[in-house]
Amino acid sequence: MNKFIITATLAVLFIFPSFSQSKRNNKEIIIKGKVIDSESNAPLEYASVSIFSKAENKIINGGITDINGDFRVTVNQGVYNVLIEYISYKTITFTDKNLTKNENLGTIAMDLDLATLDAVQIIAEKTTVEIKLDKKVYNIGKDLTTAGGTVSDALNNVPSVAVDVEGAISLRGNENVKILINGKPSAMAGFGDTNVLSQLPAEAIERVEVITSPSARYDAEGTAGILNIILRQQETLGFNGSINATVGNPDNIGLSTNLNYRTEKFNLFSNLGFRYFNSPRNSFSDTDYFNAEADEIDRVREDEDTERLNRNYNGSLGMEYFLSEKTSVTGTVFYNYGQDRDTGINISDRFIDGNLVEQTQRVEKENEDGGNIQFALNYITKFNDDGHQLTADIQIESGNDEQFTYYNEDYITTYQTDPEPFQIENITQNENDNESLFQIDYVLPIGENARFEAGYRGNFENSVTDYLLEQEDLSTGNLFVNDTLSNIFDYTENVNAIYTQYGTKFNKFSFLLGLRLENTQLKGDIESKLSAEDLEASYGFPIETSFNNNYLGLFPTVNVIYDLSKNEDDSEESLTFGYNRRINRPRGWYINPFPSRSSRTNVWQGNPNLRPAFASAFDIGYLKRWDELTLTSSVYYQHETNSFERIQENTGQQTSDGIDIIRTIPVNLSTNKRTGAELGVLYNPVKWMRLNSSFNFFQFETDGEFNDVDYSAKNTSWFTRFSSKVTLPAKVDWQTNAFYRGPSQDAQSDNEGIFTLDLAFSKELFSNNATVSLNVRDLLNSRKRKATTFTDTYESYSEMQWRQRQINLSLRYRFNQHHKKQNQREGHGNGGEDDFEFEG
Numbered sequence: 001m002n003k004f005i006i007t008a009t010l011a012v013l014f015i016f017p018s019f020s021q022s023k024r025n026n027k028e029i030i031i032k033g034k035v036i037d038s039e040s041n042a043p044l045e046y047a048s049v050s051i052f053s054k055a056e057n058k059i060i061n062g063g064i065t066d067i068n069g070d071f072r073v074t075v076n077q078g079v080y081n082v083l084i085e086y087i088s089y090k091t092i093t094f095t096d097k098n099l100t101k102n103e104n105l106g107t108i109a110m111d112l113d114l115a116t117l118d119a120v121q122i123i124a125e126k127t128t129v130e131i132k133l134d135k136k137v138y139n140i141g142k143d144l145t146t147a148g149g150t151v152s153d154a155l156n157n158v159p160s161v162a163v164d165v166e167g168a169i170s171l172r173g174n175e176n177v178k179i180l181i182n183g184k185p186s187a188m189a190g191f192g193d194t195n196v197l198s199q200l201p202a203e204a205i206e207r208v209e210v211i212t213s214p215s216a217r218y219d220a221e222g223t224a225g226i227l228n229i230i231l232r233q234q235e236t237l238g239f240n241g242s243i244n245a246t247v248g249n250p251d252n253i254g255l256s257t258n259l260n261y262r263t264e265k266f267n268l269f270s271n272l273g274f275r276y277f278n279s280p281r282n283s284f285s286d287t288d289y290f291n292a293e294a295d296e297i298d299r300v301r302e303d304e305d306t307e308r309l310n311r312n313y314n315g316s317l318g319m320e321y322f323l324s325e326k327t328s329v330t331g332t333v334f335y336n337y338g339q340d341r342d343t344g345i346n347i348s349d350r351f352i353d354g355n356l357v358e359q360t361q362r363v364e365k366e367n368e369d370g371g372n373i374q375f376a377l378n379y380i381t382k383f384n385d386d387g388h389q390l391t392a393d394i395q396i397e398s399g400n401d402e403q404f405t406y407y408n409e410d411y412i413t414t415y416q417t418d419p420e421p422f423q424i425e426n427i428t429q430n431e432n433d434n435e436s437l438f439q440i441d442y443v444l445p446i447g448e449n450a451r452f453e454a455g456y457r458g459n460f461e462n463s464v465t466d467y468l469l470e471q472e473d474l475s476t477g478n479l480f481v482n483d484t485l486s487n488i489f490d491y492t493e494n495v496n497a498i499y500t501q502y503g504t505k506f507n508k509f510s511f512l513l514g515l516r517l518e519n520t521q522l523k524g525d526i527e528s529k530l531s532a533e534d535l536e537a538s539y540g541f542p543i544e545t546s547f548n549n550n551y552l553g554l555f556p557t558v559n560v561i562y563d564l565s566k567n568e569d570d571s572e573e574s575l576t577f578g579y580n581r582r583i584n585r586p587r588g589w590y591i592n593p594f595p596s597r598s599s600r601t602n603v604w605q606g607n608p609n610l611r612p613a614f615a616s617a618f619d620i621g622y623l624k625r626w627d628e629l630t631l632t633s634s635v636y637y638q639h640e641t642n643s644f645e646r647i648q649e650n651t652g653q654q655t656s657d658g659i660d661i662i663r664t665i666p667v668n669l670s671t672n673k674r675t676g677a678e679l680g681v682l683y684n685p686v687k688w689m690r691l692n693s694s695f696n697f698f699q700f701e702t703d704g705e706f707n708d709v710d711y712s713a714k715n716t717s718w719f720t721r722f723s724s725k726v727t728l729p730a731k732v733d734w735q736t737n738a739f740y741r742g743p744s745q746d747a748q749s750d751n752e753g754i755f756t757l758d759l760a761f762s763k764e765l766f767s768n769n770a771t772v773s774l775n776v777r778d779l780l781n782s783r784k785r786k787a788t789t790f791t792d793t794y795e796s797y798s799e800m801q802w803r804q805r806q807i808n809l810s811l812r813y814r815f816n817q818h819h820k821k822q823n824q825r826e827g828h829g830n831g832g833e834d835d836f837e838f839e840g
Contacts, residue, residue, distance in 0.1 A: 027077050028076055031075065031099065031105065032071060035108045036108070037110065044089075045066065047071070048086070049073055051081075052083060079096055079097065081093060135214075137210075161208075162739075171212065172225075174698075178221045178225070180229065183228055208227060216501045217499060217501060222582060239259075240261075241257060242258050242812055242813065244811070254274065254276075255274050257272050266319055266322065267319065270317045270318070271316045276310070278308065280308065281800075281803065282800075283306075283798070284301075284798065285798040287794055296658060297350045297357070297358070299351035304344055307343050308342045309342070313338070315334070316332060327381040331378075332376045339369050340367070342365070344363070346363075369401075370402060375395070379393075389442075390442050391440070400432050401429075402428075402431075403431075405425075420474070424472040425472070426469075427467070427469055436460045437457070438457070442455060452500075454501075456496075456498050457496075457499075458494075458496050458497075459493075459495045463491045485530075489594075490525045491588040491592075492521070492524070493522055497518040514557040516557070517555075521551075551611075551612055554581075556579070559576070561574055577619070578619040578621075581617075582616075584640070607644075607667060611668055619636040628684050629684075630683075635677045636674075642668045644667060646666050669705075670702075673701040678695065689725070694721055697717075698717060699715065700715040702747060711748070720739075724736050735758075735760045736759055739754075740756075750788045750790075751786070754785065755780070755782050760776070761775070773808075774808070774810075
């Protein structure tokens with residue numbers, strides 16, 4: 001702490017020389033010298049030099065070393081102590097120096113303070129949890145199993161969070177999660193989906209905030225809650241950074257770098273990355289039809305293997321400029337570009353009375369090229385050091401995705417005498433996304449233990465999807481445009497919100513009360529030759545082809561912490577309570593009514609009639625922390641109205657070769673009640689061992705019907721994870737992660753349990769400046785979704801493996817990161833939401 005006080009004092013003295021000193025008439029002299037590392041002889045930039053007067057009992061002047069390690073300080077004649085300090089190094093002191101003339105202290109070699117350095121490294125490696133009024137903060141630490149992996153991989157190791165085999169992120173079993181990057185919606189989160197999160201390197205994450213009871217400061221979107229991903233940003237003065245390289249099997253080649261240059265006036269930072277990978281996917285389905293007539297196909301079995309080749313490029317560049325000690329402006333540009341080349345082969349077997357009578361091969365080739373660009377500007381001014389501040393943000397994003405898909409199906413064998421050949425299909429889809437964000441937040445402390453906040457956020461999104469379907473004319477072999485299924489879907493979502501909240505603390509209670517008012521506009525327009533009557537005939541209910549709906553919602557929040565800790569006890573203990581109201585807005589692909597084409601017999605179709613769902617959630621938590629053990633637990637309940645679920649149904653239509661077409665469609669299914677409980681344990685019994693485990697149980701109870709079919713059901717499931725990290729001889733770290741998701745049931749399906757096991761080993765090299773890691777994700781190749789669906793007309797069993805077992809070898813090299821000096825200006829431009837200061 002003394003080092004930070006001295007550093008802060010030096011900053012003031014360096015810019016504004018002491019008033020008392022200016023009154024002296026003594027002769028000024030110059031003290032100079034050079035500071036280096038004793039082992040490498042490398043110059044130490046930004047080492048602090050302070051001149052302490054024993055007579056006045058204070059620091060009278062000081063300075064910092066330049067890029068060459070040189071310093072030059074002016075003082076009056078006198079007797080002083082000269083202190084040379086650098087974070088993680090042993091302080092050097094020249095005591096009682098009688099300075100009567102210019103003095104050159106020569107080359108000063110500093111030794112690393114190994115005890116301090118080890119302590120810093122241990123803290124950085126630990127995954128810790130902090131309980132705040134409206135969130136749990138998980139500092140990721142050094143997670144070996146995600147080295148060379150992605151942000152999605154890292155999220156899968158966070159308690160309460162699960163990433164399924166298709167990459168969908170859920171919180172406490174609920175997939176309606178709002179993803180934020182540094183506290184705001186971002187192009188890095190993929191315009192509402194999680195594709196980009198599977199491309200960003202896991203090493204970019206500093207911490208994850210799991211916000212199950214969001215305060216009024218946050219967008220009300222996401223009935224499950226919010227995941228706020230905070231990316232790393234170096235606070236070290238000078239030039240520093242890291243380089244990461246990865247090779248793996250199946251093909252995985254990655255190279256990324258994080259560079260940072262910080263001075264007293266500005267901070268320049270950048271992230272660059274490239275990744276090439278092959279992510280093979282396979283799926284299988286077996287469907288029995290109950291109502292097939294004699295000599296009709298009554299069973300279809302599909303087996304698909306897909307090769308997915310991806311190239312992704314990520315880059316960001318930003319600068320934080322300090323206008324004054326209290327004010328800064330940060331500008332950032334982020335760009336992502338991806339190329340996907342997927343080839344899928346689907347073998348379909350058709351049966352009559354148990355006999356294989358027909359086999360076809362369907363080939364799907366998909367080329368996708370797309371990029372996102374985001375410009376962000378953040379302004380922050382602090383009126384004082386007590387938290388009185390104003391922040392403003394502007395964020396402009398644009399994305400374009402071009403997709404070309406080719407389908408061709410041929411008979412391998414057939415029982416038909418003269419079967420009609422299948423049509424070749426070409427699909428060209430061009431999607432343009434634009435989003436803008438305007439936000440302003442004001443914070444006013446009231447006394448020592450209270451705070452008032454207010455703000456505005458406007459989020460404006462537009463997505464235009466141009467879909468063109470070309471099919472083969474079997475008589476000529478030429479392609480023609482299917483103008484009934486080709487369409488342009490223009491979808492707009494505008495959200496304007498104002499909020500206010502008040503927090504206070506007295507005795508052992510901390511309160512945070514808030515109210516948010518949001519207006520949501522959902523507007524869509526479908527250009528197609530299909531009339532509303534045609535769509536109604538397809539769906540079986542009226543469909544709006546042009547809509548403009550407004551929803552005004554009031555969202556109260558209450559968060560309370562009661563501190564149970566005893567003053568004489570070193571342990572920490574607290575109870576938390578949270579209540580909030582949330583909204584779930586349907587995304588564009590949930591609304592687009594035109595069916596998918598990847599399978600002729602199993603299609604996805606959006607529903608333009610979807611309305612937002614609203615939920616009220618209650619959460620009670622308990623935390624107990626000892627020196628070596630942290631225990632967290634909570635129970636929760638949520639009641640959601642107009643909840644939309646995905647259901648499967650037989651459309652009553654058939655393919656050209658007489659197979660029933662099954663459709664998956666999202667619909668508003670009245671109410672959904674969710675109850676659950678979770679328990680987490682972090683245990684560090686000895687320095688060389690760290691254990692982390694969690695258990696989450698939840699039950700969804702759905703009450704509703706659709707098309708005269710009752711879909712009321714209870715879905716009970718649970719998941720648990722365990723992680724251990726052990727330091728072996730030769731300082732090799734060994735980490736094991738195990739995850740199991742229990743079986744579950746809903747109105748139509750039984751889902752089997754899923755188990756996955758990850759292993760990793762790492763070793764520090766080159767004086768702890770580099771880390772080499774070897775990890776295996778899904779060691780048993782068991783991460784597969786298996787489900788059986790039951791309806792009145794068919795029964796279907798399916799398997800899906802989104803990604804096979806992955807082996808990665810990674811090397812991370814850090815430079816100038818073990819020489820840390822705290823920046824004098826704290827809290828500027830971190831890009832995230834400000835934490836409420838009353839913690840538990």
